Amino acid sequence: MYAKVDEEVLDELREVVGDDGVVAGEDQLEPYSHDETPQLVFRPEVAVRPRDSSEVSRIVTLANSRRIPLTPRGGGTGLSGGALPVFGGILLSFERMNRIKEIDTMNLMAVVEPGVITADLESEVANCGLFYPPDPVSSDSCTLGGNVAECAGGPRAVKYGVTRDYVQGLEVVFPDGNIAKLGGKLLKDVTGYSLLDIIVGSEGTLAVVTQAVLRLLPLPGHKVDLLIPFDNVQTAIETLSGVMRTGIIPSTMELMEGKSLKVCEAYLKREIPFSDAAIHILVQLDGNRREDVTREYEIVGELVLDKGALDVMVAEDKSTQERVWEPRKNLGDALKESGNLFVRDDLVVPPSQIPTLIDEVRRIEDKYKVDIHCFGHVGDGNIHVDIEGDSPPGEKTELIHDLYEVTLKLGGSITAEHGIGFVKKSWLAMGLAQPEIDLMKRIKASFDPNNILNPGKIFE
């Protein structure tokens, strides 16, 4: 079906990106063969590291004319196998396209290459008094190109939205090699269909992003984190919806269960305060002035204590804040290390349905005798569900089916921010109606008639 990467192709690639831009050989290709998805390995035939969009265009043109699969890869932090070359072929790595090209303080925009690490942009713009809000938990190692491809979210989505809300312009290479500039430093633009908005979140299957124009905000001068333990999950979550009704929108509302805290204690080798609580909620408030943030945390603090919170720990300085966030930031790695993790899922429901979803997850946990950790972005209805256990494969499929059935029944969706990628494509037909899937396939063919761009993803 697809052509192979032969010596002639390798020579052509070397001509485009230089000898040091071509990575071949089993050992050298190992780092490009997996991401953060459990149990998935696919080796590319070659990895190439272009330096600019014209090189990307030449590589795409070559792959398209020879029918070689081409898989773009950012930081390799994905949890749905989206950046893995499931049909081999050429892996397109953006590690040499990692420049922040401009921080435009007049228009509050940044122009970046796809290989920029998300946290690097955040800290660079902060030096200019500006703020790039999207903050996937992997922000220290994921890239902005990957964020655009997956429409990455993160804890701050509850107040600030997701990656899509900040992408104002893209430079992309279409599968035929054409380079296009979509949008720009523009806050409004309705010229034709929004190709930009369908490319965001298309998991690298429609076009290769070679540059992005990202909207920035003024940096909130102050932030405070509140760690709030509860001895009852339902009470905790109902209390949080009361917070939103005060008119205060926290920048994050994260959830961690007691049993996940225990896993983190073992991993971090330190005690976590109130780790015997049923649940921890991490509420972050931000604003321009210290007194405003203080006033808000006092209101939130009183409200949650009134409703039965065990305590409210206030973290105002950076080192305490980092300590308070440490368990949440490390939970993914802690669970990975702790044993036989076989699913890292990513469900989303209307926020008011979170208590019901968690009840149902407990029921499923009992039914299949597995260990399920629910954690994440309770403020925006997005719960990560990491499952440990060793039930037979057939039962795993039934378990996931049950999980998705419950999620969809509650008005939810089967992926909030991780993407369908490789691991959920067999479930797509459960999450969407067939006419929608058929339409998406026609759209895919409109962009990429030869199906060379990240094949084997999203669709079966």
Added chain:
Amino acid sequence: MYAKVDEEVLDELREVVGDDGVVAGEDQLEPYSHDETPQLVFRPEVAVRPRDSSEVSRIVTLANSRRIPLTPRGGGTGLSGGALPVFGGILLSFERMNRIKEIDTMNLMAVVEPGVITADLESEVANCGLFYPPDPVSSDSCTLGGNVAECAGGPRAVKYGVTRDYVQGLEVVFPDGNIAKLGGKLLKDVTGYSLLDIIVGSEGTLAVVTQAVLRLLPLPGHKVDLLIPFDNVQTAIETLSGVMRTGIIPSTMELMEGKSLKVCEAYLKREIPFSDAAIHILVQLDGNRREDVTREYEIVGELVLDKGALDVMVAEDKSTQERVWEPRKNLGDALKESGNLFVRDDLVVPPSQIPTLIDEVRRIEDKYKVDIHCFGHVGDGNIHVDIEGDSPPGEKTELIHDLYEVTLKLGGSITAEHGIGFVKKSWLAMGLAQPEIDLMKRIKASFDPNNILNPGKIFE
């Protein structure tokens, strides 16, 4: 090419929507034959007024099977002819689908039918302490369905974004009659390509929207309007970019030139304070607490006076605020009444380029000896350009060409919020590269292979 609406079709339509749902006859169809675009009239063969999505589906199926053009219409306030049935056929009016079906105060979402007037939603949710930010200036008469179709913006986009940023879910009818639910009461969702996001702003050419789930915010408890006259346009605009750098984001920053104020004085039959100034800037600040808003307007006031503002008029109560906004809200009608308006354009550039754009517009005004009014959303780079005059048609085309050339050279786009519709389709190839247009046409064919949905729009 297209079939006509004959007696058999009329009977079938009556069966779907009832006798009182079918509008025929020249006089009765007159209101459906124009929108707010100057000099455009296209009469439908019939107008139908469905009551729910299943009726819409049956109408769409009928139109598709018989190859009859179908044009959806909201409030008829468009400025690009987007809702006009340029090939006749069936006009689909949503005047009987105008219910606010739910205001969900737990999830901060509203569920609406497409015929709801935008300002009606705004006031209904305000009664629940909630806020729907998108505010096209026609909000008293435009509909949410039209807003979704055009991805409507408005003055508050500078702080709150555009319609796309609030559409979380859509129920749509595809051209084959299938009804689909896209998204939902979800703040994150990356299940497959975002059909929702390509339908927003597609000007009714890809699918018929029959219901929308719109995100709401807590209602800011206080707002204040500052009317700031300057005797120099450049100084005014440079001063405004200084406002953004204080970390304060105004909810609106509107611009009106002195000569437009004179037109408004004649239309409103009253004096407008400081109407001899070169320019008026209208800055709105909002927030949860009076003292915060007061503090912010004092900072802004000092800053602009320091940079040469002639005065700062503060409007804190509702009736003064309405009076301050009255010229801006009525400028469109005032210009329409005042004479031979022949273009209402809608340009957008990076905000920092607004002074250069206005300089260039003045040059074009001189060159073609016409009268150009620039006004609108200076905060987000979106300037409306209304042109009065009676130069011959050839010169008008040259003039528009010059205008777009300048806009594009400044990194802008040829339409910010009005859409391409009918009036700009001959300019699309100037605003976009051919591969993008070709791709958009393939996407159109993916949705609507028979080209029955709002044909004659966007593309030639």
